[in-house]
Amino acid sequence: MARSTRDLGKIVAYQIYIKSFCDSDGDGIGDLPGITSKLDYLASLGIDYVWITPFFPSPQRDNGYDVSDYCAVDPVYGTMDDFDELVREARARGLGIMLDMVLCHTSVEHAWFQRALAGDERYQRFYILRDGRGSAGPGDPGEPPSNWQCAFGGSAWQWEPRLGKWYLHMHDVSQPDLDWTNPEVRDALVDVVRSWRDRGVAGFRFDVVNLISKPEVFEDAPGGNGRRVVADGPHVHEYLQELVERAGIGDMLTVGEMASTTLEDCVRYTAPASRELNMVFNFHHLKVDYRGGNKWELMDPDIARLREVFQTWGEGMQAGGGWNALFWCNHDQPRIVSRLGDETVYWKESAKMLAGMIHFMRGTPYIYQGEEIGMLNAHYPSIGQYRDVESLNYYQILLDQGKTEKEALETLAARSRDNSRTPMQWNGERYGGFSEAAPWLPMSARFRKEITVEAQQKDKDSILAFYKKLIAMRKMYPVIAEGEISFLETGTDRVLAYQRKLGEQQIVVFCNLDGEKHTVKADGAWRGDPVLLENYEARQMDPEGETYTMEPYEFMVLGKV
Ligand code: GLC
Numbered sequence: 001m002a003r004s005t006r007d008l009g010k011i012v013a014y015q016i017y018i019k020s021f022c023d024s025d026g027d028g029i030g031d032l033p034g035i036t037s038k039l040d041y042l043a044s045l046g047i048d049y050v051w052i053t054p055f056f057p058s059p060q061r062d063n064g065y066d067v068s069d070y071c072a073v074d075p076v077y078g079t080m081d082d083f084d085e086l087v088r089e090a091r092a093r094g095l096g097i098m099l100d101m102v103l104c105h106t107s108v109e110h111a112w113f114q115r116a117l118a119g120d121e122r123y124q125r126f127y128i129l130r131d132g133r134g135s136a137g138p139g140d141p142g143e144p145p146s147n148w149q150c151a152f153g154g155s156a157w158q159w160e161p162r163l164g165k166w167y168l169h170m171h172d173v174s175q176p177d178l179d180w181t182n183p184e185v186r187d188a189l190v191d192v193v194r195s196w197r198d199r200g201v202a203g204f205r206f207d208v209v210n211l212i213s214k215p216e217v218f219e220d221a222p223g224g225n226g227r228r229v230v231a232d233g234p235h236v237h238e239y240l241q242e243l244v245e246r247a248g249i250g251d252m253l254t255v256g257e258m259a260s261t262t263l264e265d266c267v268r269y270t271a272p273a274s275r276e277l278n279m280v281f282n283f284h285h286l287k288v289d290y291r292g293g294n295k296w297e298l299m300d301p302d303i304a305r306l307r308e309v310f311q312t313w314g315e316g317m318q319a320g321g322g323w324n325a326l327f328w329c330n331h332d333q334p335r336i337v338s339r340l341g342d343e344t345v346y347w348k349e350s351a352k353m354l355a356g357m358i359h360f361m362r363g364t365p366y367i368y369q370g371e372e373i374g375m376l377n378a379h380y381p382s383i384g385q386y387r388d389v390e391s392l393n394y395y396q397i398l399l400d401q402g403k404t405e406k407e408a409l410e411t412l413a414a415r416s417r418d419n420s421r422t423p424m425q426w427n428g429e430r431y432g433g434f435s436e437a438a439p440w441l442p443m444s445a446r447f448r449k450e451i452t453v454e455a456q457q458k459d460k461d462s463i464l465a466f467y468k469k470l471i472a473m474r475k476m477y478p479v480i481a482e483g484e485i486s487f488l489e490t491g492t493d494r495v496l497a498y499q500r501k502l503g504e505q506q507i508v509v510f511c512n513l514d515g516e517k518h519t520v521k522a523d524g525a526w527r528g529d530p531v532l533l534e535n536y537e538a539r540q541m542d543p544e545g546e547t548y549t550m551e552p553y554e555f556m557v558l559g560k561v
Pocket of ligand 1: 062208331
């Protein structure tokens with residue numbers, strides 16, 4: 001792989017959820033020209049790459065992650081000319097466009113699936129079709145081939161009378177999984193990726209790409225957790241190498257979304273010698289508030305566990321020569337300030353602390369639209385405001401499990417993917433400057449003037465200004481881009497601390513994840529280093545002191561750079 005640790009460590013990427021970023025034509029849905037109109041803003045952040053979520057034709061059951069044509073633009077988002085213009089204008093500002101490739105499954109409306117339904121056996125071999133258990137013969141479904149549950153609730157198998165088989169869908173029933181063991185499928189997907197490369201994109205994010213290689217035998221999984229038995233399957237590394245090589249994208253920026261993955265596999269996905277991907281998203285740090293590992297059971301975040309996960313992945317990827325994508329937020333996760341920070345008194349402090357916490361780690365940071373201004377969860381009061389297929393399905397599942405409507409809504413308020421999908425808050429107008437028309441998804445109930453780009457651009461102490469500093473520091477100081485990471489003991493679970501080192505340069509980062517003060521042990525090795533960045537004003541660590549008392553959500557970086 002052409003990229004060195006130094007290159008990857010200097011990069012910062014920004015994720016755009018196209019549907020909610022900027023609407024240029026007044027239909028309440030964001031679009032490609034809307035993104036182009038905001039390129040100056042994106043460039044002003046100092047970022048390098050812009051990942052745009054899928055804008056391909058799609059019935060939008062899963063907001064574009066159900067693709068019906070990989071090589072076109074959905075008219076609701078614009079035209080191919082709009083796309084070319086976006087790429088050109090981005091390039092002119094030094095920004096690379098990254099596309100989101102959903103190659104694990106298609107939409108049922110994709111021509112391949114439609115041909116399969118029409119009886120074309122060649123295309124039936126594009127999907128994963130099986131007979132039912134205990135079926136008496138053709139036409140009798142029997143039972144689903146395994147007990148796997150799909151990501152959005154219910155069986156991962158759907159009986160399709162036109163096929164006389166069950167098809168596998170690890171996500172929504174409208175998203176049949178492709179059969180990557182079929183070389184024709186792999187050829188077709190290589191062509192897709194190559195065609196976008198040839199249009200001038202600079203990188204790719206691969207959606208749930210560690211689910212492409214299914215196990216050889218489809219056995220029941222403990223608790224129906226099919227995702228766990230499918231993740232990091234037998235041929236996944238081989239398929240990725242093949243895709244990267246044949247599509248000719250080895251020198252482009254690549255990141256894989258890895259569901260229920262292992263450290264060992266992620267080292268392999270990203271170690272340069274494997275010639276697979278530059279970096280990976282894993283989600284283990286975002287499960288520390290799932291009771292018993294269940295997203296739909298609320299629990300206070302386990303901060304000791306959070307530290308453990310960051311340590312394991314930070315130090316472990318480093319030891320194996322792998323590379324992490326660093327992130328808190330994306331279009332599937334609730335807003336991080338609502339989740340681990342404070343929405344009211346310490347809104348600003350906690351947003352900055354959380355930002356700083358991951359931006360100084362070893363890896364490549366991704367900022368999700370609105371995170372840079374501290375946007376908050378949606379706090380919708382009624383189910384009628386939700387749009388996300390997963391949220392709507394789980395609302396019903398929670399009611400079926402005996403939860404009251406109030407409880408089910410509380411769970412969605414904390415966990416729904418719509419929390420991060422509310423329209424971008426550009427200014428204080430009714431629809432946040434996102435659109436003139438009522439948006440496809442209502443604004444966050446926590447939308448207020450301070451949480452807008454316009455207000456924060458005028459304030460030197462804003463969250464936005466802090467993000468710009470973080471990005472600039474990563475480019476300025478090699479120790480942030482390349483330094484070794486190791487985690488420190490602070491004597492309290494609520495304060496997470498780590499060190500980065502590169503030759504003589506070193507920094508130490510302290511993050512108080514609590515709304516209370518906490519006292520940490522100060523270590524002689526760095527005590528007395530100057531403060532490089534903080535989220536409170538003019539705080540100092542006493543060079544002689546044995547301890548340091550941190551304010552609520554305080555963040556401090558000390559160092560010699
Ligand atoms: C990924 C996407 C998510 C989508 C799913 C199925 O996890 O980020 O939004 O629903 O894949 O494509």
